[in-house]
Amino acid sequence: xxxxxxETELTGSNTILRKRSQEVEDILSPxxxxxxxxxxxxxxxxxxxxxxxxxxxxxxxRIFIAAPELGLNQTVFINPVITKxxxxxxxxxxxxxxxxxxxxxxxxxxxxxxxxxxxxxRKFKMKADGLIAQLVQHExxxxxxxxxxxxxxxxxxxHKK
Ligand SMILES: [Zn+2]
Numbered sequence: 001x002x003x004x005x006x007e008t009e010l011t012g013s014n015t016i017l018r019k020r021s022q023e024v025e026d027i028l029s030p031x032x033x034x035x036x037x038x039x040x041x042x043x044x045x046x047x048x049x050x051x052x053x054x055x056x057x058x059x060x061x062r063i064f065i066a067a068p069e070l071g072l073n074q075t076v077f078i079n080p081v082i083t084k085x086x087x088x089x090x091x092x093x094x095x096x097x098x099x100x101x102x103x104x105x106x107x108x109x110x111x112x113x114x115x116x117x118x119x120x121x122r123k124f125k126m127k128a129d130g131l132i133a134q135l136v137q138h139e140x141x142x143x144x145x146x147x148x149x150x151x152x153x154x155x156x157x158x159h160k161k
Pocket of ligand 1: 095098
């Protein structure tokens with residue numbers, strides 16, 4: 001197990017966060033399996049992080065994870081695809097581990113369906129609402145090289161004491 005350094009964009013020079021990530025071909029390979037375990041350990045050590053995408057920890061591959069505390073049936077989303085946008089657009093407050101101290105209001109759909117593969121290589125379907133729908137859109141954004149501040153209406157900075 002290893003903690004992975006989290007890429008941030010505050011320096012403005014981060015190319016990994018801005019690249020479109022590639023699909024994972026061999027989910028069961030030891031490298032990918034270890035990487036997923038490291039992602040979980042890294043997320044667990046963050047302050048209130050609920051999701052983490054592979055480019056945030058240095059790999060341009062299509063994986064994101066959700067914190068176990070969210071209580072989802074699946075915590076690993078590999079090659080995820082939004083198959084249907086169901087809900088209405090709703091303003092939401094967002095932050096990101098790669099943009100420490102920044103918060104902003106985005107407008108995203110509050111319900112969707114998605115398909116992805118889990119860490120055992122099994123395909124699954126899920127309906128996501130509210131916070132989970134927001135998380136899915138935020139994390140898939142990372143896999144496409146996007147950050148929430150790109151679409152946020154206002155971004156404000158909160159300094160921690
Ligand atoms: Zn993020």
